Amino acid sequence: MTDDNANPDDRTVAALTDVMTVLDSIAQGADAPDLYLVVSGSGSAYLVDTAEGRCECPDDTHRPVECKHRRRVAFAIGERPILEWVNPAALDDQFGLHVNADRRRAVADGGDVRTPSDESKGTGSASGPLAVEADDDPRTKRAKREDIDVSFLTKPGRYEVYSASGRIYEVDVIEKTCSCPDDAARCKHLRRVEIEIRAGLVPRPDGRLPDA
Known part of the structure; x- marks a missing residue:
């Protein structure tokens, strides 16, 4: 298993640094808390289902990988801790702002701490x-x-x-x-x-x- 904190792959880097907005207050997910809409900087929008582990994007649909949109959701909702090397000030200002969850940040001792999404900036x-x-x-x-x-x-x-x-x-x-x-x-x-x-x-x- 790849250690993303020591050697992150390209999709993990993109998930943390690309401009993307994760939304949980969407019509499709009104009664489905596991559904999230991810809107990219280009305006493309993809539905991510965390329960099923899938995304509507071509990368996730046609390749046996976890796409950057699924990874971004995991970071935004606190399912996966943000990696140590990421500078919090450099995160996109939409990161985690439209989901009702606190993200987590990895720390040097191997654990993680919670960061309230509405107090980051x-x-x-x-x-x-x-x-x-x-x-x-x-x-x-x-x-x-x-x-x-x-x-x-x-x-x-x-x-x-x-x-x-x-x-x-x-x-x-x-x-x-x-x-x-x-x-x-x-x-x-x-x-x-x-x-x-x-x-x-x-x-x-x-x-x-x-x-x-």
């Missing part, structure tokens, strides 16, 4: 509109903690959201939609825009400045 302040409250749900915590920039795009109510990874999403606060791959009712980007509007940090949906 962020800039949320101890006070003010970005202060994290005890009763905030995971997506609201992420909306407050992460390094997200919001700018007014056009009225009525359209904003551009810049993530820490450099990706740009469009949020419409009137329609309650976002162009990101998270299909939750209100993703972290929409929540961040709503927070900044209420706090007067960005123009209102009608384009008026907060103090107008």
Whole structure:
């Protein structure tokens, strides 16, 4: 058996370093906790079934290997510990943010430690509109903690959201939609825009400045 921590293969490296988003709040998996949707940086989406150990991607379907999507899910949900050599700051900012699980990290003594997925990165302040409250749900915590920039795009109510990874999403606060791959009712980007509007940090949906 290959020691991934000492000599990781190409698919394990890709699973840890490629831009991918793992989603558990998907229509297909509403009543199936073992189903996850993995969206790649190119926009391709594949359904991963952890119970059956399979993925819809061509690599997994046509080769006797565990593809990078299945491995990414395993790392994101804490089934497999993130390897020691991986710099946490270099992880994609979507890593594990859309699953209700804590990932694990391998440590030098051969064991592992748990890392809450919503505490891995962020800039949320101890006070003010970005202060994290005890009763905030995971997506609201992420909306407050992460390094997200919001700018007014056009009225009525359209904003551009810049993530820490450099990706740009469009949020419409009137329609309650976002162009990101998270299909939750209100993703972290929409929540961040709503927070900044209420706090007067960005123009209102009608384009008026907060103090107008």
